[in-house]
Amino acid sequence: MKAALDAIQKGDTQYLASLLNTNPNLAKKKTEQGISLLQFAAYCKNSEAVKLLKLYLDELTLHELASIGDVDGIKKILSKNPQLIDSFSADGFTPLGLAAYFGHVELVRLLLIQNANPNVPSNNSFRVTPLHSACASSNLEIAKLLIEYHADVNTKQQKGVTPLHSAAHNGNKDLVRLLVRSGADLHVKMENGKSPVDLAK
Structure with missing residues (x-):
């Protein structure tokens, strides 16, 4: 989880993609504040991460x-x-x-x-x-x-x-x-x- 958060903050979409490819359920995890990774990505103004995470959410x-x-x-x-x-x-x-x-x-x-x-x-x-x-x-x-x-x-x-x-x-x-x-x-x-x-x- 920490690796995903770090990748989103740093804008490392390629690494985030590899993490999600290995563990698709990661997209459904919540932060300590209770928000999703997608919402965290929005707070980080990381639109590429938002697009990527949407692919893993129903x-x-x-x-x-x-x-x-x-x-x-x-x-x-x-x-x-x-x-x-x-x-x-x-x-x-x-x-x-x-x-x-x-x-x-x-x-x-x-x-x-x-x-x-x-x-x-x-x-x-x-x-x-x-x-x-x-x-x-x-x-x-x-x-x-x-x-x-x-x-x-x-x-x-x-x-x-x-x-x-x-x-x-x-x-x-x-x-x-x-x-x-x-x-x-x-x-x-x-x-x-x-x-x-x-x-x-």
């Missing part, structure tokens, strides 16, 4: 599909089990949270249209909402979509960080303007006493 879970932005696969699962739309992955994220984190605009739109709640935080120590993820990665288009569907612009994650803190920290002026126009508090402070203005400076 079907993907809702959260795996969200991680790789598979709109059709998500539609199929939710058509049969709509109650799963705000369910949590093993590491604590909703499908919408994962779609926002990975920058899958069309999937974010689909999930919002199907009534995914944009204000559900991750059920882990990070407590991030989809809007936090969009702002941390400076994704203006996804942030706009989430706000259109009533995402709370002043929601706080771990350590009291708001979406505006992240946008200001990244120096993203367009995102800062969007958040402020939408009611974000310029003077809210993190647990360390820093405001968005402090981070921008």
Whole structure:
């Protein structure tokens, strides 16, 4: 298992392929965090590993599909089990949270249209909402979509960080303007006493 994780992290797809060829069931193993190798590969931004692992899996879970932005696969699962739309992955994220984190605009739109709640935080120590993820990665288009569907612009994650803190920290002026126009508090402070203005400076 460790060898596979190392291969994915290092981008050594050839070695990963040899491991899977020897032990096809490796593709179904879970990490210590409870996520699949495919989802781990998505976190590592290793698209080649994702493609390879898909060959060894009969079907993907809702959260795996969200991680790789598979709109059709998500539609199929939710058509049969709509109650799963705000369910949590093993590491604590909703499908919408994962779609926002990975920058899958069309999937974010689909999930919002199907009534995914944009204000559900991750059920882990990070407590991030989809809007936090969009702002941390400076994704203006996804942030706009989430706000259109009533995402709370002043929601706080771990350590009291708001979406505006992240946008200001990244120096993203367009995102800062969007958040402020939408009611974000310029003077809210993190647990360390820093405001968005402090981070921008």
